[in-house]
Structures are given as structure tokens and as C-alpha cells.
Amino acid sequence: MAESANTEQVRYEQGVARAVRRRQFLLQTAGLAGTTAAFGLTGCAPGQDVELHVLVASYDRSVGASLGDQWDDVVSAFEKQHAGIRINLERVPYDKIDRTLARRVEEGRAPDIAQSNVFAPYAEEGRLHNMSQLLDIATQADFIRSFTEVGTVDNATYGVPFLASTPRLFYNKELFRRAGIGGAPTSWDGLRAAAVALKGIGVKTPYGLQFGPEAADDEALSWLLAAGGGYTGDLSGYDFETSANIEALTWLRDELVAGGLAGPAPAELDRTAAYAQFLRGGIGMLIAHPVLMGAADQAEVPYAHAPFPRRNGGAATPLGLSDWLMAFKRNGRRKECGAFLAFLYSGKSALAYDGGRSALPVTYSASDAARARSAGRPLWPFIDQLANAQFAPVNMRSWPAVRGVIRTDVGQAVLKGGDPRAVLKSLDESAARADRDAATA
Missing domain, CATH: 3.40.190.10 (Periplasmic binding protein-like II)
Known part of the structure; x- marks a missing residue:
């Protein structure tokens, strides 16, 4: 690549x-x-x-x-x-x-x-x-x-x-080699196939889905952008319950989490813990920021990184x-x-x-x-992504409150029995309340 x-x-x-x-x-x-x-x-x-x-x-x-x-x-x-x-x-x-x-x-x-x-x-x-x-x-x-x-x-x-910062898909080259994976996945189907192969050689967490409260909003937005969704609509207001967002979280629930391909507790996996597990060889691939490179070099982890893939192939819109x-x-x-x-x-x-x-x-x-x-x-690859990066709505007064709800709730959508549509609808309702509260503060 x-x-x-x-x-x-x-x-x-x-x-x-x-x-x-x-x-x-x-x-x-x-x-x-x-x-x-x-x-x-x-x-x-x-x-x-x-x-x-x-x-x-x-x-x-x-x-x-x-x-x-x-x-x-x-x-x-x-x-x-x-x-x-x-x-x-x-x-x-x-x-x-x-x-x-x-x-x-x-x-x-x-x-x-x-x-x-x-x-x-x-x-x-x-x-x-x-x-x-x-x-x-x-x-x-x-x-x-x-x-x-x-x-x-x-x-x-x-x-x-x-x-x-802007994240990319980091992966352990040695684990990929042992699992017979030719290179970084370029679609979600490719990512799932790589995760299945990693699980087949005993990798505990093939893909490190970081839906714990430390950074679930960033992880979730990366996946939603890759599916053509996001946190806001055409008019720049919050818009969570969209078909693209529902399909993205449903795919994660059914194709990644249900098969044990995202580890034992993705709704509890925080970014710091995920990075530490990657450095120990316990995670095969994950979304990560350039900060991980120095630590991986020091730990002598054989890693590489690539653009996070769109659902149907190609590089996704990067998160900024x-x-x-x-x-x-x-x-x-x-x-x-x-x-x-x-x-x-x-x-x-x-x-x-x-x-x-x-x-x-x-x-x-x-x-x-x-x-x-x-x-x-x-x-260089990270810098090249900056011009096209999309951000969470950090310039909205209500964003801190909305971000908090995303961090506590979005992980429930992808667990066994989770209902992505219901979670996203609840996020829309929480965002509307946060907007009202911000307007009267």
C-alpha cells in the first residue's frame, strides 16, 4: 500500500x-x-x-x-x-x-x-x-x-x-505472517477475514475495538465515517439514528463482536489498555494514533499501519x-x-x-x-490525512455532554442482544436535551 x-x-x-x-x-x-x-x-x-x-x-x-x-x-x-x-x-x-x-x-x-x-x-x-x-x-x-x-x-x-492527530489501522506484521494474512485489510470484509485468521492462531483479541469510556467516541466515529455516517447531519446538528450509522453498528455487533473477534469485553476496552495489549502481542490490529509508533519501536513490535478501510473498500474518511x-x-x-x-x-x-x-x-x-x-x-502518511480529516462537533456548546453519553452508551449497541437503532435513537434524544440545556445555561 x-x-x-x-x-x-x-x-x-x-x-x-x-x-x-x-x-x-x-x-x-x-x-x-x-x-x-x-x-x-x-x-x-x-x-x-x-x-x-x-x-x-x-x-x-x-x-x-x-x-x-x-x-x-x-x-x-x-x-x-x-x-x-x-x-x-x-x-x-x-x-x-x-x-x-x-x-x-x-x-x-x-x-x-x-x-x-x-x-x-x-x-x-x-x-x-x-x-x-x-x-x-x-x-x-x-x-x-x-x-x-x-x-x-x-x-x-x-x-x-x-x-x-489522525488515526490509522495498526497491525502486528508477525502475527499477520503467522496467520497467513497478506497485508492490511482494505475493506470491512477483509478486516473480518483477517480477524478470523488471527483468532485461528490463538490471538486473544484479533481486533481491538476500543468502546470503553476513555475514547469510545473516537473509535465509534471512525467506524461511522467509514460507513458514510457520522455524528451530525447536513445542517450540522446532531443526527445519530441514520441508516449508515445503524448498519455500521449492526455489522460490528454481528460480524466482529459476536464471533469473539473483538476480544472478551470491547465495551470496557479503553485506549490506553488497548495500546498496552498491542505492545504485548495480545491484539492483532486496532485503530491507533502516531503516539503508538514510538512505544512500538521501543518494545520492538513488528508493526505497520495503513488507512482505515471503508466498508466496501478503499480508504475511509479519516478522523481528525x-x-x-x-x-x-x-x-x-x-x-x-x-x-x-x-x-x-x-x-x-x-x-x-x-x-x-x-x-x-x-x-x-x-x-x-x-x-x-x-x-x-x-x-508523512498521518500528515497526508489531515487535509481531509473530519471532526466530532467540538465547536458545539453541548458536545461535552453528548460526548459523555456516547462514551457510556455506544458500546451497548454492539454487545450480544444490543439494539443499535435504539441506542442511536437514545443518543439523538440525549443530544436534543443537551442542546436545550446548553441554550438555557
């Missing part, structure tokens, strides 16, 4: 040319070509003796240890160039970051800059600076468009993309994921926040903080740099 070197080079050059033309057009129409000082945010210290409280996530070092490791270096370099600004960096475990931020905001102690999966409620409440208030046109134009679009609420971008940075208005430090974000997304900082092989760059320039380095080659 690997492309030829010539094809990769042509795609790369075309992508770079498109990105350059877009950036040049935006810069020229804004009258800012050749300058980055629109807001006085770079090359100077906007204020004196200002401390910015920056709240970020820390990660489980068992998988993806490099995520977040670069913060200290970035902060040190920023402070050397901005003598009047000190960064008070606070790390919170990733699985607690959203709750911690929500509690701080409710208590009137919002940080100046925060990392989170959630930004829409704070934007709608008027608590955040939008991107145009923080960054000059050149920096704004450099963000990959699919990410800035999903970071937009009411025609303004409040969620600044950070540590992006991102954490988000946001700047709060509470302390009146717009310029200082803008200075820090501009530095974070500048060339050298962006290159240092692209997550290594754990996460993907969110700007065209950092993507170009990754494509220009031989060390970045493992990320």
Missing part, C-alpha cells in the same frame, strides 16, 4: 505550493507581506513583570512519553526573548484537564492560557479572546484550514489547535483529533497571551513542539518542515 517515491514527492510539492499560495494571498490582501508585527506581539515584551498562568496536560508515560516533554524548553526560550513575561506552567493529568479547567472557570480562577478538549462553552460565554485578537494574519494563515474551521464558534476562531489552546480574558493579558502563542507557533518552536512522533503539526510550515526531514518520514 506504500506509494512510490515519485508520487509522494509530487503530492508533497503540490501541497506545499497550495499552502504557499494561500499564505501569500492572505498576507497580501491584508497588506502584511513581510511583516509579523500587526499586534506588536513578536520581538518585544508587551508588558513588564507579568506572570502568565498556563494550564497544560501531562500524559501517561507508558505510551507516548514524548507528549508534553518539550514545555520546559519552550518556556525557557520564550522567557529569554520576553524579559517582562514569566510563565507559571501548571501540569494536570490529561484525564483531569477538562474537569480542572471547568472548576477553575466556575470559581473565577481561569488561567490565562489553557489546554483542553473543550472550548465552545467558554467562547459562547464570552470568556475567550478569538484568534484574530491574539495572532497576526501571517500566523493565522499558517494553521491547517480543517483545524481552524472546527475551532470556530459564531464565525470566530477561539480554539487554537494543538497536538493534532486535536487538543486546543485558548486564551481567557479574565486577567486582561491579551497581548501577553498573544506573544506566547505567537512564539509557540513560530518556526523553531513549532518544530520543537510538534510532539516528535507522538503528535502531528497543526501548521503548514511545521508540516512542510516535517516533510523536509528524513526523521519526519514516519509521520
Whole structure:
């Protein structure tokens, strides 16, 4: 499934040319070509003796240890160039970051800059600076468009993309060889056939269906997109009970879970546990993010990855994921926040903080740099997916509540006796309630 070197080079050059033309057009129409000082945010210290409280996530070092490791270096370099600004960096475990931020905001102690999966409620409440208030046109134009679009609420971008990702189908090459499987499956029938062969050689979990509460919403959306469905309809509102979604979950129930091809308890399998089982050889294949590559290399697992397949063949629409940075208005430090974000997304900082092989760059320039380095080659297939990635409706105020219901309920649809239509109908009802609650909050 690997492309030829010539094809990769042509795609790369075309992508770079498109990105350059877009950036040049935006810069020229804004009258800012050749300058980055629109807001006085770079090359100077906007204020004196200002401390910015920056709240970020820390990660489980068992998988993806490099995520977040670069913060200290970035902060040190920023402070050397901005003598009047000190960064008070606070790390919170990733699985607690959203709750911690929500509690701080409710208590009137919002940080100046925060990392989170959630930004829409704070934007709608008027608590955040939008991107145009923080960054000059050149920096704004450099963000990959699919990410800035999903970071937009009411025609303004409040969620600044950070540590992006898009998953692919990882598989254990040695287990595939022993099972007589020729390569990565390119359809759901091929995936099931591979799972049957893996089970035949004693693999406990041929396909690691991650429907546990840690990331069931991401796993489910990958399957729904591959069947032509999703979480939203043509009018961008929630739409769960569709024929494509029903057929996708029914297929999972009858063709994968019922035959024991997704392990003993797919509704309880979390992402972290699935990755750990893959590293031990207990899972033959699974949807996973680039963060798994470094851990698999360290564990000397013979792995490969490929696009997740559409139901009837070919590459599925990829899922896009991102954490988000946001700047709060509470302390009146717009310029200082803008200075820090501009530095974070500048060339050298962006290159240092692209997550290594754990996460993907969110700007065209950092993507170009990754494509220009031989060390970045493992990320190329993931980077190539970003332009076509589709996201969960993270820019809807009600999404955090809806996401919680998906995580607890969607796994029940694929178990023995599960009713996909009923689960999806219930999700529509829960989403409608969440929308009403969000509108009156």
C-alpha cells in the first residue's frame, strides 16, 4: 500500500505550493507581506513583570512519553526573548484537564492560557479572546484550514489547535505472517477475514475495538465515517439514528463482536489498555494514533499501519483529533497571551513542539518542515490525512455532554442482544436535551 517515491514527492510539492499560495494571498490582501508585527506581539515584551498562568496536560508515560516533554524548553526560550513575561506552567493529568479547567472557570480562577478538549462553552460565554485578537494574519494563515474551521464558534476562531492527530489501522506484521494474512485489510470484509485468521492462531483479541469510556467516541466515529455516517447531519446538528450509522453498528455487533473477534469485553476496552495489549502481542490490529509508533519501536513490535478501510473498500474518511489552546480574558493579558502563542507557533518552536512522533503539526510550515526531514518520514502518511480529516462537533456548546453519553452508551449497541437503532435513537434524544440545556445555561 506504500506509494512510490515519485508520487509522494509530487503530492508533497503540490501541497506545499497550495499552502504557499494561500499564505501569500492572505498576507497580501491584508497588506502584511513581510511583516509579523500587526499586534506588536513578536520581538518585544508587551508588558513588564507579568506572570502568565498556563494550564497544560501531562500524559501517561507508558505510551507516548514524548507528549508534553518539550514545555520546559519552550518556556525557557520564550522567557529569554520576553524579559517582562514569566510563565507559571501548571501540569494536570490529561484525564483531569477538562474537569480542572471547568472548576477553575466556575470559581473565577481561569488561567490565562489553557489546554483542553473543550472550548465552545467558554467562547459562547464570552470568556475567550478569538484568534484574530491574539495572532497576526501571517500566523493565522499558517494553521491547517480543517483545524481552524472546527475551532470556530459564531464565525470566530477561539480554539487554537494543538497536538493534532489522525488515526490509522495498526497491525502486528508477525502475527499477520503467522496467520497467513497478506497485508492490511482494505475493506470491512477483509478486516473480518483477517480477524478470523488471527483468532485461528490463538490471538486473544484479533481486533481491538476500543468502546470503553476513555475514547469510545473516537473509535465509534471512525467506524461511522467509514460507513458514510457520522455524528451530525447536513445542517450540522446532531443526527445519530441514520441508516449508515445503524448498519455500521449492526455489522460490528454481528460480524466482529459476536464471533469473539473483538476480544472478551470491547465495551470496557479503553485506549490506553488497548495500546498496552498491542505492545504485548495480545491484539492483532486496532485503530491507533502516531503516539503508538514510538512505544512500538521501543518494545520492538513488528508493526505497520495503513488507512482505515471503508466498508466496501478503499480508504475511509479519516478522523481528525486535536487538543486546543485558548486564551481567557479574565486577567486582561491579551497581548501577553498573544506573544506566547505567537512564539509557540513560530518556526523553531513549532518544530520543537510538534510532539516528535507522538503528535502531528497543526501548521503548514511545521508540516512542510516535517516533510523536509528524513526523521519526519514516519509521520508523512498521518500528515497526508489531515487535509481531509473530519471532526466530532467540538465547536458545539453541548458536545461535552453528548460526548459523555456516547462514551457510556455506544458500546451497548454492539454487545450480544444490543439494539443499535435504539441506542442511536437514545443518543439523538440525549443530544436534543443537551442542546436545550446548553441554550438555557
